Amino acid sequence: MAQKIVAGNWKMNLEKEEAFDLVNQLNEKIEESTVRVIAFPPSIYVLPISKMSQGKFDLGVQNFYAKSAGAYTGEISIPQVKSVGGSIGLIGHSERREYFQEGNEFLKEKVDAALENSFEFIFCCGEPLEVREVGEELNFVKKQLEESLFHLSAEQMWKAIIAYEPIWAIGTGRTASAEQAEDMHANIRSWVEEKYNEETAKSVTILYGGSCKPENAKELFACPNIDGGLIGGAALKADDFCAIINAF
Ligand code: 13P
Numbered sequence: 126m127a128q129k130i131v132a133g134n135w136k137m138n139l140e141k142e143e144a145f146d147l148v149n150q151l152n153e154k155i156e157e158s159t160v161r162v163i164a165f166p167p168s169i170y171v172l173p174i175s176k177m178s179q180g181k182f183d184l185g186v187q188n189f190y191a192k193s194a195g196a197y198t199g200e201i202s203i204p205q206v207k208s209v210g211g212s213i214g215l216i217g218h219s220e221r222r223e224y225f226q227e228g229n230e231f232l233k234e235k236v237d238a239a240l241e242n243s244f245e246f247i248f249c250c251g252e253p254l255e256v257r258e259v260g261e262e263l264n265f266v267k268k269q270l271e272e273s274l275f276h277l278s279a280e281q282m283w284k285a286i287i288a289y290e291p292i293w294a295i296g297t298g299r300t301a302s303a304e305q306a307e308d309m310h311a312n313i314r315s316w317v318e319e320k321y322n323e324e325t326a327k328s329v330t331i332l333y334g335g336s337c338k339p340e341n342a343k344e345l346f347a348c349p350n351i352d353g354g355l356i357g358g359a360a361l362k363a364d365d366f367c368a369i370i371n372a373f
Pocket residue numbers: 134218290294295296297298334335336337355356357358359
């Protein structure tokens with residue numbers, strides 16, 4: 126069965142004291158649950174947060190580079206992330222695709238690097254509004270998966286976590302309806318089944334992201350193919366984030 130996850134992507138928000146304050150609140154407020162919680166703070170905070178952590182959540186980075194070391198100014202590598210307490214990274218967030226021109230081939234290299242380094246990853250996919258408006262969202266998302274993820278073996282695919290984040294729902298307050306999200310998630314699972322097998326499809330975790338809030342989390346998480354959420358804005362407030370965790 127797919128593991129249930131609620132992950133918080135803090136993006137480029139919070140200065141040091143604010144970040145530490147949020148961590149203290151999370152340490153206090155996250156209750157024992159069967160849901161795995163992950164925080165993706167800005168990477169410069171991973172080391173101090175790993176020291177503050179009480180084991181209630183795993184720590185990850187919002188971005189990393191596929192090479193292990195060398196002359197790549199401004200980048201951070203997986204071994205570096207692991208050495209400061211990070212165990213998982215986001216790959217292919219739409220903001221990286223849009224503002225930093227990260228394409229499917231480049232993202233595939235990160236997927237391979239993560240697997241080579243025994244580093245977990247959440248692979249993000251999702252369509253822009255103009256694609257949904259012409260009814261092409263399934264083809265668009267399938268292509269993202271085919272070009273960056275579906276070269277993996279079944280055994281490797283078991284380790285993948287997918288996040289569907291429709292771009293038109295990110296930071297806009299306009300969530301995908303539970304029906305729209307479930308439809309895409311069911312399709313993603315069926316493509317994994319077609320490409321691999323039923324067991325692999327059942328085991329792959331598929332998260333939803335895009336204006337997920339305490340008010341809509343319950344309905345989204347009740348859908349059979351939605352295994353949790355990748356939360357942006359609402360992850361910056363401990364009460365909201367914990368309410369989303371508790372929505373399971
Ligand atoms: P919001 O929850 O702010 O819409 O962001 C979603 C997201 O991009 C998480 O990665």
